[in-house]
Amino acid sequence: MAFFCQTDSYATELLTEVVSCSPAQLKTENGGKKETLSGYNVILKDTVLFPEGGGQPDDRGLIGEVPVHRVTRQGPEAVHFVSSLLDPGSEVLVKVDWNRRFDHMQQHSGQHLITAIADSLYGYKTTSWELGRQRSFIELDTPTMTTEQAEAIEQLVNQKIRQRVPVIVRVITTDDPEFNQVRSRGLPDDHAGPVRIIDIEGVDANMCCGTHVANLSDLQVIKILGTEKGKKNKTNLIFLAGERVLKYAARSYSVEKSLTALLKNGPEEHIEAVEKLQKSVKTLQKNNLTLLRDLAVLTAQSFKNSPDRSKIFSLHRKEGDNEFMNIIANEIGTEDTIVFLTVGDEKTSGLFLLAGPPEIIDQVGPRAAKILDGKGAGKKGRFQGKANKMSQRGEVESLLQGVLNGTAPKEE
Known part of the structure; x- marks a missing residue:
């Protein structure tokens, strides 16, 4: 039916x-x-x-x-x-919902057309396809496809659209001699009754249950965006049809306009400008890491040189990483000092590190992680991980002081 x-x-x-x-x-x-x-x-x-x-x-x-x-x-x-x-x-x-329906008709008929042309030009068979929300792809049974081949397919499919080729829906029975001649990936197991044939006049005849345009001119235009490596030695050909091409052009122009304003140069210079910015960012990041390492060493030395330093060294810094914290711990030495370090947002999430005598760190590490609503692991006097409640770090400091004083409550 x-x-x-x-x-x-x-x-x-x-x-x-x-x-x-x-x-x-x-x-x-x-x-x-x-x-x-x-x-x-x-x-x-x-x-x-x-x-x-x-x-x-x-x-x-x-x-x-x-x-x-x-x-x-x-x-x-x-x-x-x-x-x-x-x-x-x-x-x-x-x-x-006509907008959704017509979009699907354009993409589906577009897929049939591209599939037929890819087969006729290069013998590349379609093994599957996906109609995505923004773009679609056809899986072709070939390990590679050149840019020239993709361009040739795009040129020919758009030529067929301009020729206003009719798309005719026919119904045949499974005992019709034509049944074994038309293109198909097989019928569903529960199929019963006649079979629909989508016939792009003079181009392709294929079994299909979907909704399609009545004439290729309703596709408006097809744009092949490119190819990517598919599964099992196959190639995915990515495409847009109809209204999606217009929307893609509008989005691309909007992005181009924004980049022109941000980069203060013409579209043809965008790539060069972004590459320069990337190099500058990498240089700044490298310099920043060097400064952080130097700061870590100076911070540790300042504490070590203090005549009245305590048994606990606690520090929070918004900027930093695990390397920053470990340098401080290494420079201070943790044989007789407990080091509690955190980096990140002072109220929400970040990283933490506890270092000190193994018998103390093994005891307080998991408890500190629980207080900070985080997770961590450690060994040999080091315990570090991620925290989700950095605002609780004061409680961790109180716990450490209590452990040293012998007043910390035992964990339940």
């Missing part, structure tokens, strides 16, 4: 009937955080919303006024996940 969205990919709404509505849950990811939504799985008599398949993501839209969060195919049915109960037998108007 072909859904209405497959019969007419340009349709934006459909009046249909609710067949069933059953409680369900949907696992989603929002901003990297996984969550489970409670709602309902709805099956309609027919649908204008495409369920994911063929490498194409599913549509979004409305059933009446109820948002559809996911559409999946289960056998011959399209299952719509919604958050509100719908009455079986009721008539509903289903609307598609």
